[in-house]
Amino acid sequence: MDMKAAPKHKMGLKERYAAMTRGLDWETSYQPMDKVYPFDKYEGIVIHDWDKWQDPFRLTMDAYWKYQAEKERKLYAIIDAYAQNNGHLNVTDARYINTVKLFLQGVTPLEYMAHRGFAHVGRALRGPGPRIACQMQALDELRHAQTQVHAMSNYNRYYNGLHDWRHMYERVWYLSVPKSFFEDAVSAGPFEFLVAVGFSFEYVLTNLLFVPFVSGAAYNGDMNTMTFGFSAQSDEARHMTLGLECIKFLLEQDPANVPIVQRWLDKWCWRGVRLLSLVAMMMDYMLPKRVMSWKEAWEMYFEEAGGALFKDLARYGIREPKCMQQVRLEKDHLSHQVWTTFYNYGAAAAFHTWIPDADEMDWLSQKYPESFDKYYRPRMEYWREQAALGNRYYNKTLPMLCQTCQIPMLFTEPGDPTKICYRETSYLGDKFHFCSDHCKEIFEYEPEKYIQAWLPVHQIYQGNCFEPGTDPTAPGFDPLAAVLQHYHLNFGRDNLDFEGSEDQRNFAAWKGAVTRNQVG
Amino acid sequence: MHIDLQTINIKPLRQTYDNVARHIGGDKPATRYQEATLGLQPTSNFHYRPSWDPDHEIFDASRTALVMADWYAFKDPRQYYYGSYTLARARQQEAAESAFEFVEERNLCDALDAGLAAAARDLLVPLRHVAWGANMNHSSMCAYGYGTAITQPCLFQAMDQLGIAQYLTRTGLLLGGPALLDAGKQAWIEGAEWQPLRHLVEDCLVIEDWFEMFVAQNLAIDGQLYPLVYGSLVEGDFAGRGGIALSMLTGFMRDWHAETLRWVDAQIRTAVGESEANKALVQGWLDRYRGRARDALAGLARRASPAQADAMLDDCDSQFRARIAKLGLSA
Numbered sequence: 001m002d003m004k005a006a007p008k009h010k011m012g013l014k015e016r017y018a019a020m021t022r023g024l025d026w027e028t029s030y031q032p033m034d035k036v037y038p039f040d041k042y043e044g045i046v047i048h049d050w051d052k053w054q055d056p057f058r059l060t061m062d063a064y065w066k067y068q069a070e071k072e073r074k075l076y077a078i079i080d081a082y083a084q085n086n087g088h089l090n091v092t093d094a095r096y097i098n099t100v101k102l103f104l105q106g107v108t109p110l111e112y113m114a115h116r117g118f119a120h121v122g123r124a125l126r127g128p129g130p131r132i133a134c135q136m137q138a139l140d141e142l143r144h145a146q147t148q149v150h151a152m153s154n155y156n157r158y159y160n161g162l163h164d165w166r167h168m169y170e171r172v173w174y175l176s177v178p179k180s181f182f183e184d185a186v187s188a189g190p191f192e193f194l195v196a197v198g199f200s201f202e203y204v205l206t207n208l209l210f211v212p213f214v215s216g217a218a219y220n221g222d223m224n225t226m227t228f229g230f231s232a233q234s235d236e237a238r239h240m241t242l243g244l245e246c247i248k249f250l251l252e253q254d255p256a257n258v259p260i261v262q263r264w265l266d267k268w269c270w271r272g273v274r275l276l277s278l279v280a281m282m283m284d285y286m287l288p289k290r291v292m293s294w295k296e297a298w299e300m301y302f303e304e305a306g307g308a309l310f311k312d313l314a315r316y317g318i319r320e321p322k323c324m325q326q327v328r329l330e331k332d333h334l335s336h337q338v339w340t341t342f343y344n345y346g347a348a349a350a351f352h353t354w355i356p357d358a359d360e361m362d363w364l365s366q367k368y369p370e371s372f373d374k375y376y377r378p379r380m381e382y383w384r385e386q387a388a389l390g391n392r393y394y395n396k397t398l399p400m401l402c403q404t405c406q407i408p409m410l411f412t413e414p415g416d417p418t419k420i421c422y423r424e425t426s427y428l429g430d431k432f433h434f435c436s437d438h439c440k441e442i443f444e445y446e447p448e449k450y451i452q453a454w455l456p457v458h459q460i461y462q463g464n465c466f467e468p469g470t471d472p473t474a475p476g477f478d479p480l481a482a483v484l485q486h487y488h489l490n491f492g493r494d495n496l497d498f499e500g501s502e503d504q505r506n507f508a509a510w511k512g513a514v515t516r517n518q519v520g
Numbered sequence: 521m522h523i524d525l526q527t528i529n530i531k532p533l534r535q536t537y538d539n540v541a542r543h544i545g546g547d548k549p550a551t552r553y554q555e556a557t558l559g560l561q562p563t564s565n566f567h568y569r570p571s572w573d574p575d576h577e578i579f580d581a582s583r584t585a586l587v588m589a590d591w592y593a594f595k596d597p598r599q600y601y602y603g604s605y606t607l608a609r610a611r612q613q614e615a616a617e618s619a620f621e622f623v624e625e626r627n628l629c630d631a632l633d634a635g636l637a638a639a640a641r642d643l644l645v646p647l648r649h650v651a652w653g654a655n656m657n658h659s660s661m662c663a664y665g666y667g668t669a670i671t672q673p674c675l676f677q678a679m680d681q682l683g684i685a686q687y688l689t690r691t692g693l694l695l696g697g698p699a700l701l702d703a704g705k706q707a708w709i710e711g712a713e714w715q716p717l718r719h720l721v722e723d724c725l726v727i728e729d730w731f732e733m734f735v736a737q738n739l740a741i742d743g744q745l746y747p748l749v750y751g752s753l754v755e756g757d758f759a760g761r762g763g764i765a766l767s768m769l770t771g772f773m774r775d776w777h778a779e780t781l782r783w784v785d786a787q788i789r790t791a792v793g794e795s796e797a798n799k800a801l802v803q804g805w806l807d808r809y810r811g812r813a814r815d816a817l818a819g820l821a822r823r824a825s826p827a828q829a830d831a832m833l834d835d836c837d838s839q840f841r842a843r844i845a846k847l848g849l850s851a
Contacts, residue, residue, distance in 0.1 A: 016693075019701055020686045024652035026708065030722040031725060035726050036722070036726060061609075062616065064679075066610050066613060068606045069606040069610030072602070072607060073607070076603060085527070086530060112561070113562070115675075116561070116662070119662040119663040119675055119678075120572075120663035120664070122663075123656055132682065135678060139676075142602050143602040149560075150556065150603075153536070153537070157533065157535065158530065158532055158533060163538050164538035164539060165537065165539075166560065170562055170563070171565065176565075183567045184567070187569060189571055189572060450568075452568050454567050
């Protein structure tokens with residue numbers, strides 16, 4: 001190339017970043033573009049001009065390596081110090097560690113799934129701008145999965161329930177809720193994945209998922225979890241801007257995209273809300289030192305912040321998600337119904353359960369004046385009395401699950417907290433059950449997808465959740481014991497009440513050992 | 521003198537996670553690499569088939585013809601997980617940054633001999649598109665591959681190739697400004713000399729078997745491109761013609777290739793060592809792409825350095841054959 005006389009031209013940042021990313025791309029001709037990018041048309045999304053994509057952040061790889069390495073250095077210094085100093089003994093109360101178990105079992109695997117999902121979308125989209133942004137997010141999500149595994153490794157060394165989280169994630173009944181949620185997104189097309197994960201999950205709901213765990217850690221002396229949470233925050237900020245840019249880009253490209261996106265928003269906000277019921281219970285019941293109630297968090301982050309967001313999107317013809325009304329009716333009940341279910345099924349969960357103490361019940365009364373004393377306190381007080389009499393009852397039967405969200409049918413009718421909500425529909429001669437109108441509607445739009453669901457209860461009944469060689473016809477066969485064995489859940493150590501658990505005993509003994517001097 | 525700082529020791533209940541213990545022969549202290557990698561990817565009870573690939577599960581070992589008894593046999597000799605990877609690259613980018621600063625501050629690119637500068641522009645600028653293709657392919661391998669042990673470094677490799685494309689872009693800007701980038705892209709799309717390589721790169725973008733893609737990209741293309749372009753041509757011939765600056769600007773690529781070659785070889789060795797069937801597959805894939813890559817690169821080398829090209833090509837070819845022979849294959 002005879003370029004010697006090329007004038008020196010100072011590029012602006014935006015132009016320079018474009019040269020560093022989309023300038024690298026070209027229209028292929030030896031292979032048709034539709035073969036190189038086979039996945040970005042079948043969902044019906046119309047993109048006229050990928051160049052209209054506004055890069056939400058401009059980070060070249062050298063800068064990425066530099067900033068991220070700095071963050072990693074600081075984070076691992078704290079994780080190491082925390083482990084060396086037996087930091088786990090500084091948490092408010094050993095009950096707190098159960099939130100860490102729930103996080104490792106149910107959230108960390110999602111970070112990993114996001115990593116692989118964004119690698120897929122980071123290859124699938126034909127626009128180079130979003131492709132790069134997705135690849136960086138794929139890398140960040142790997143970071144989150146791995147820093148969580150590393151940070152929690154120290155808890156695993158001293159406490160039960162964390163030892164086989166990966167195995168449990170694929171099998172245990174309540175973990176099929178987060179697992180199916182994310183697999184729903186990953187198995188969808190690349191644009192739906194972006195709306196589901198990039199926008200609904202990372203933008204609309206992140207303050208209700210990730211943040212409560214991290215704030216909960218900060219409030220309860222868990223510097224370990226707090227530090228990886230804070231360290232991940234600047235990554236999350238990037239992911240949020242990607243999610244928002246993505247939705248605006250889709251809506252601006254073609255009016256035909258609006259109803260498709262609206263349907264995805266309806267679906268994924270509801271799927272997210274159902275997933276968050278685990279967080280609701282964590283916030284109201286599992287944190288010894290509460291940050292705020294689930295209801296307050298919902299009002300602040302979803303009704304107010306989310307409301308403003310959907311007003312902003314109204315100019316594209318987007319309305320707020322359909323489920324808003326139902327969630328408003330549920331917010332006084334959600335956490336109580338979920339926690340009582342886990343208390344009921346405490347023999348089959350890989351964390352401990354308990355009845356809140358008197359102070360905690362008073363806190364709940366104060367935070368839920370409309371519902372707690374009327375509907376939930378009496379049950380809990382009754383269970384506490386029964387437990388004191390030696391009648392602690394663990395439910396060993398199997399609940400019916402919702403075909404879509406896979407949560408046991410525990411939610412009540414919107415507006416009537418005394419009646420369980422059941423919905424059903426038929427497809428190809430089979431009957432399917434749902435926890436709500438929204439889950440039913442999601443199923444009915446894509447029944448061929450949701451009939452594939454691996455429902456833990458169905459699988460147990462079909463004999464798929466026993467170790468090889470198990471004979472369910474043998475006399476005295478204990479199905480729960482056989483299922484827990486398959487889950488790698490150690491009976492009496494990972495499950496049952498916190499009161500009397502090995503975790504409780506060890507924590508007390510170790511705490512004594514580090515704060516008192518031994519005599520004799 | 522030994523200083524004996526005391527900390528309170530509590531005997532742990534266990535050393536590591538069970539998914540890690542199963543891979544390292546029992547419950548014992550595990551490294552960060554092991555905890556971050558072994559058994560991390562979900563393997564069973566998937567709920568829905570991907571709408572974009574209904575013939576497979578979300579993660580499915582049968583997306584390649586390669587068969588492994590244990591997909592975690594693919595170890596990364598560098599032991600990279602996110603943290604150790606970014607720390608290593610952060611150090612390398614610091615070195616690259618100083619090299620760019622050094623060259624920029626002294627306007628060393630302006631001082632290049634005209635013929636050499638033209639040869640460098642012709643050769644290096646379109647290569648940003650080759651790196652971009654490698655970026656896309658590694659994103660594919662990460663997405664559709666099986667087992668964190670090999671999918672994780674594939675994403676690192678994807679991001680590295682983006683970094684390389686960006687270093688080449690900066691080099692292009694130093695050599696001729698934004699107009700040179702446009703001219704380089706035009707040469708990539710239309711220039712006769714680039715078509716064999718572009719054809720090969722585009723064919724690789726649509727390879728369906730991800731391990732075939734691994735062999736094509738990392739062994740056949742980059743295994744021949746890096747030693748020839750960044751070694752023989754830039755560091756050898758160009759530097760000898762007064763182009764030390766060009767050698768400095770591409771230092772990242774040489775260090776990177778030396779490092780990633782260890783990883784690539786370890787993966788190939790593991791795949792080939794597993795079975796005769798795997799060995800035959802990998803050999804077949806190598807045969808399919810190796811000659812095309814060599815011929816495409818030979819044309820570029822002859823243009824960049826007409827006098828030296830043949831000797832360089834022979835030299836690179838025999839080095840490549842030696843490398844392949846060490847992997848138990850033939851080239």
